[in-house]
Amino acid sequence: MKFHLVRPALILASSVVLASCGGGGKETYPVKVTVSNVQYPGLILTTNGQELAVPVPAKAGDTQVLYFANGLDYGTYYNVVPKGGTAALGGGSQPAHQNCVSGGIPREYGTAGQSASLESARTPAIEVFYNCSILSYSLSGTITGLPSADVSVTLTNGSNSTVTIAGSSTDASVPFAMSAVPYGTSFGITVLTQPTGYTCTVSSNGTGVMLDAQEKNGGVKDVAVTCVKNS
Known part of the structure; x- marks a missing residue:
C-alpha cells in the first residue's frame, strides 16, 4: 500500500513547483514608478487603462516610489506616460509649473516580464523612472x-x-x-x-x-x- 502513495505525492510536489514558477497560471508583474522632484500637484501617469496620481511629497522634491493598482500579465505591452502626454499650463497631466519626463532605461515602455534594454531576461517588476523639472x-x-x-x-x-x-x-x-x-x-x-x-x-x-x-x-x-x- 505504501508504494501506491508515492506517485500521487510526486504529482502533488510537481504541481507546487510548477505553480511557483508560473506554470499554474499567468505571471503578473507590478508596475513600479520612481518619480523625482515633484514640487507641485497635477501629475497623472497612465498605462493599460490605469491611472496613477502622483502626490506632492511631504518634503517637496523628494523621490517617491509608487505602484499602479494592478500588475500586468507576462507579455503585456505597457507604456507609462503622463495622461494626455504633454505639459499643460497650471495643471492637466503634468504638475503645475513643471514638466516630467522618463529617465531612460529602464524606460517607460516595453513588455511585461522582459528587460527594457535587452528584451530578453525576465525581471520581477516593471521599473519606470520619471524626473520633473521646473519650467x-x-x-x-x-x-x-x-x-x-x-x-x-x-x-x-x-x-x-x-x-x-x-x-x-x-x-x-x-x-x-x-x-x-x-x-x-x-x-x-x-x-x-x-x-x-x-x-x-x-x-x-x-x-x-x-x-x-x-x-x-x-x-x-x-x-x-x-x-x-x-x-
Missing part, C-alpha cells in the same frame, strides 16, 4: 538710445546671465534676451558695464518674480533699457 520662461526686452554699433552695454541678471549688446546705426531700438528664468525665481536686471560716452538705466520691468502672470505670457518680454549720451 523656465524668457526674460527679454529692448535697448534704446545707442545709435551706433561701435558702442555696447553689458547687462546682468545677478549671477545667472550676462549679455553684451551693441547699438545699431540703422535702428535705435535693439532687442536683447537673457537666460530663461525658472518659475518662482526672482530676477533683477542691472547695467554691469556702461557704454563709452553713454549712461544706460533699466527703466522698466527689470525686476520681479517669474509667477503666474508672467508664465501665462510666456515670460517677461518687455524689459526696457534706456541710454542717453553724456553731456
Whole structure:
C-alpha cells in the first residue's frame, strides 16, 4: 500500500513547483514608478487603462516610489506616460509649473516580464523612472538710445546671465534676451558695464518674480533699457 502513495505525492510536489514558477497560471508583474522632484500637484501617469496620481511629497522634491493598482500579465505591452502626454499650463497631466519626463532605461515602455534594454531576461517588476523639472520662461526686452554699433552695454541678471549688446546705426531700438528664468525665481536686471560716452538705466520691468502672470505670457518680454549720451 505504501508504494501506491508515492506517485500521487510526486504529482502533488510537481504541481507546487510548477505553480511557483508560473506554470499554474499567468505571471503578473507590478508596475513600479520612481518619480523625482515633484514640487507641485497635477501629475497623472497612465498605462493599460490605469491611472496613477502622483502626490506632492511631504518634503517637496523628494523621490517617491509608487505602484499602479494592478500588475500586468507576462507579455503585456505597457507604456507609462503622463495622461494626455504633454505639459499643460497650471495643471492637466503634468504638475503645475513643471514638466516630467522618463529617465531612460529602464524606460517607460516595453513588455511585461522582459528587460527594457535587452528584451530578453525576465525581471520581477516593471521599473519606470520619471524626473520633473521646473519650467523656465524668457526674460527679454529692448535697448534704446545707442545709435551706433561701435558702442555696447553689458547687462546682468545677478549671477545667472550676462549679455553684451551693441547699438545699431540703422535702428535705435535693439532687442536683447537673457537666460530663461525658472518659475518662482526672482530676477533683477542691472547695467554691469556702461557704454563709452553713454549712461544706460533699466527703466522698466527689470525686476520681479517669474509667477503666474508672467508664465501665462510666456515670460517677461518687455524689459526696457534706456541710454542717453553724456553731456
